[in-house]
Amino acid sequence: MQPDKKLFTFEETKQKLVNYCVYQDRCHAEVEQKMREFVLIPEAKDEIILYLLKENYLNEERFTRSYIRGKFYIKSWGRTKIKMHLKQKGITEKLISSCFDEIDEDDYLKTINKIYENYESKLKGLKDYQKKGKTIKYLLSRGFEYEFILQVIEN
The missing domain is CATH 1.10.10 (Arc Repressor Mutant, subunit A)
Incomplete structure (x- = not known):
C-alpha cells in the first residue's frame, strides 16, 4: 500500500467528496481524480459517484x-x-x-474589442500592419475565433 493514500471509512470518504463538490462545481474527471487520493475498492467508488449524481452534487x-x-x-x-x-x-x-x-453575443464582441484595443495600445514602435498582426495572433491565443476578430477590427 502506498503511504500517500489516506485511510478513511466509507462514510468519511463520501462526506469528503460531498464537501469537495459543494465547494465548487466539479466534473466527473475531477471527482475521479480526487478519489485516487483515497483507498477505495471499485464498488465503493461507483457507489459514491452514484450518490453524488443522485443528490445532485455532481452535475x-x-x-x-x-x-x-x-x-x-x-x-x-x-x-x-x-x-x-x-x-x-x-x-x-x-x-x-x-x-x-x-455567453451573450454582444458581450463576446465587446470583450474581443476591449482586449483588442487594450493590447494594440501597448504595442509601440511598430507599423500598423505589424500591430494588427500581433494583436490578431494574441486574440487567437486567447481562444477567440478569427471571424469574430476580423468583425471587431473592421468596425
Missing part, C-alpha cells in the same frame, strides 16, 4: 455552464480555448455546444 451540465461563464466573464477566454479545456476534462462536444448560450 456535468451545471459544471459546464459555470465553467464557461467563469472562463469568459472572469478570465476573458474565447470559445475555442474554453471548448478545448472542457474537452480535456472529458466533457462531450454535444454538452459543450448546448451550454455556450451562457
